[in-house]
Amino acid sequence: MPLSFAEPTDPFVPLHVIAQSDLDAWLADQPEHVGRWVAANGFTAALGQILLVPDDAGGTICALAGYGTESKRARKRFALAAVAESLPEGTYQIASGLDAERAEMECLGWLLTGYTFDRYASKSPAKTGLIAPEGVDAARIEAMANAEALIRDLVNTPASDMGPEHLQQAIETLAEEFGASCKTILGDALLEQNFPMIHTVGRAADQAPRLIEMNWGSAGPKLTLVGKGVCFDTGGLNLKPGASMGLMKKDMGGAANVLGLARMIMALNLPLRLRVLIPAVENAVAGNAFRPGDILNSRKGLTVEINNTDAEGRLVLADALALADEGKPDLVISMATLTGAARVALGPDLAPFYTDDDQTAAALSDAAQRSADPVWRMPFHTPYEAMIEPGIADLDNAPSGGFAGSITAALFLRRFVENSAYMHFDIYAWQPSKSPGRSKGGLGQGPRAILGALPEVLGL
Structure with a gap:
């Protein structure tokens, strides 16, 4: 099965990628109830941490992905790949927090979480899709x-x-x-x-x-x-x-x-x-x-x-x-x-x-x-x-x-x-x-x- 981005027309969950140093600034722009939910769930934006933010009807407003610190990211090859492997099944679109310099590498890592070698034993396929962010060369990735x-x-x-x-x-x-x-x-x-x-x-x-x-x-x-x-x-x-x-x-x-x-x-x-x-x-x-x-x-x-x-x-x-x-x-x-x-x-x-x-x-x-x-x-x-x-x-x-x-x-x-x-x-x-x-x-x-x-x- 080819590794590819999700179609941009798919229903998707916005995903905010948040470094620990940027969490307070991000929360300052959010409604008060989002800040309370983040605090109640102990989300600190540590590397690999995830949090789904619910709406009043039990759906999901957005997902948060902890991007940690520069020193922690230096010890990982694909920081967002860990997030992709932990998120619930669905299609996601990066809404903020991922600069152009890192986008190609992180999107590649996400796609690679979909790789399975199942020639001799069945393996569960990837459950999370990613819509290609604007500005990246999707065909190249x-x-x-x-x-x-x-x-x-x-x-x-x-x-x-x-x-x-x-x-x-x-x-x-x-x-x-x-x-x-x-x-x-x-x-x-x-x-x-x-x-x-x-x-x-x-x-x-x-x-x-x-x-x-x-x-x-x-x-x-x-x-x-x-x-x-x-x-x-x-x-x-x-x-x-x-x-x-x-x-x-x-x-x-x-x-x-x-x-x-x-x-x-x-x-x-x-x-x-x-x-x-x-x-x-x-x-x-x-x-x-x-x-x-x-x-x-x-x-x-x-x-x-x-x-x-x-x-x-x-x-x-x-x-x-x-x-x-x-x-x-x-x-x-x-x-x-x-x-x-x-x-x-x-x-x-x-x-x-x-x-x-x-x-x-x-x-x-x-x-x-x-x-x-x-x-x-x-x-x-x-x-x-x-x-x-x-x-x-x-x-x-x-x-x-x-x-x-x-x-x-x-x-x-x-x-x-x-x-x-x-x-x-x-x-x-x-x-x-x-x-x-x-x-x-x-x-x-x-x-x-x-x-x-x-x-x-x-x-x-």
């Missing part, structure tokens, strides 16, 4: 909400129903919806067309490895998105322990986030030429699995020594990035659930990104704040290049020592992009526990920030 829903659906679906062939089907469905073209290089055809590392990583699985390509748009700057589509990661012969394997259905979270970003770009009809590349594999264990100590050839011609088969994501991305770079786009962006080192550095909520361009980094950081999609710049620290050079081959897929794991992975990927501006995201794509507007499970990290930065970065 709905595009962001439905892109987030797509990301969550893809990540939440287990590998039994989201293997490489299912991911291909999801991409083909998205392409058909927006009139994009889609093609797939499958199985041994990867070897014939020079994608040896994608084939090597995925050859041990029942579902053949593949490279899926989607193209959309005929004019404007060229943007290529590359997403890690490892639909399940056992770790290969460097087998993960059970506790580490439990969330590996989300190892295609990079692909899911790329597809969410692509969906927003197409839904908003941005004036650019979009190319999406998804290497889709399962890193399985079988007699033909690749081994520690193997040396692989890549599409770019660089050789890679395998020191850990559990560092497979950068291998499939490398072949796809080499293809992306051959097209010389204006910008290449890769997204991947790549390293545990990124989580150690920044935790699950911040998405680290890498770029060599300070202006791009500034544009992305500014857009991230506006869109409630936090990111943090990490360095392409060139002096660490020696750490990914093993001597026996051009590159090492898993440098020993344990230091700077996210940085060395990003440096590895940068070796495959020489002709284009490049940005890389090392994301988690998972919400560990439920919070307002964010259900436990799959999560978008970075797409909204990128969307907001694209006009400046690409000159749209």
